[in-house]
Amino acid sequence: MSKTVDYYLAPQSPWTYLGHQRLVQIAKATGSKVRVMPMDLGQVFPISGGLPLGKRAPQRQAYRLVEMARFSKALSLPMNLHPKFFPVAGDPAAKLIIAVDMHHGTDAALAITGAVLAAVWHEERDIADAATLAALLSEHKLDAACLALSNTPEVQARYDSYTQSAIDAQVFGAPTYVIDGEMFWGQDRLDFVANALKS
Numbered sequence: 001m002s003k004t005v006d007y008y009l010a011p012q013s014p015w016t017y018l019g020h021q022r023l024v025q026i027a028k029a030t031g032s033k034v035r036v037m038p039m040d041l042g043q044v045f046p047i048s049g050g051l052p053l054g055k056r057a058p059q060r061q062a063y064r065l066v067e068m069a070r071f072s073k074a075l076s077l078p079m080n081l082h083p084k085f086f087p088v089a090g091d092p093a094a095k096l097i098i099a100v101d102m103h104h105g106t107d108a109a110l111a112i113t114g115a116v117l118a119a120v121w122h123e124e125r126d127i128a129d130a131a132t133l134a135a136l137l138s139e140h141k142l143d144a145a146c147l148a149l150s151n152t153p154e155v156q157a158r159y160d161s162y163t164q165s166a167i168d169a170q171v172f173g174a175p176t177y178v179i180d181g182e183m184f185w186g187q188d189r190l191d192f193v194a195n196a197l198k199s
Helices: 014-030 041-048 058-074 091-104 106-121 130-139 145-149 153-168 187-198
Strands: 004-009 033-038 176-179 182-185
Touching (some): 004 014, 004 153, 014 187, 033 091, 033 106, 091 153, 130 145, 182 187
């Protein structure tokens, strides 16, 4: 019987970018299902004790860049450590991912998630800009109507629901993977995720 991963993500998160494609590959290799669940870190952080990047101590900010460079190199995944459009609002892209999921299904939602993450961390594109999001839909041959759908109350309600679900599950950062109630925080825990899905 296949297992399901609740994939709590933030579309502007560098760690989500570094882990995304590996999660997709792990899910495929293990025959597992993925629930793509973008969340609003702006609501999660205050409850869980997290801080936005700009409010973190200088030594934490500096070490973050060291780790990002290490993982980028180790994974052979190109990454701009200081992207042109960052910090960036994640809500428009998060809601687009939800709209694509509702309209096209999980595989398309995973594809557009990967595209959004790469847009920030590799391609120097502004994911808070509607024109950028429309272009990403076109590039991945997804229905342009998903952009309008992303601005509907139905999508907002699902976004709010995912954020509350993250809070209820004790999530405090992105990416977080939850399998059978067990939480794995961070792309550097994907080996444990793979083991949990195989067991």
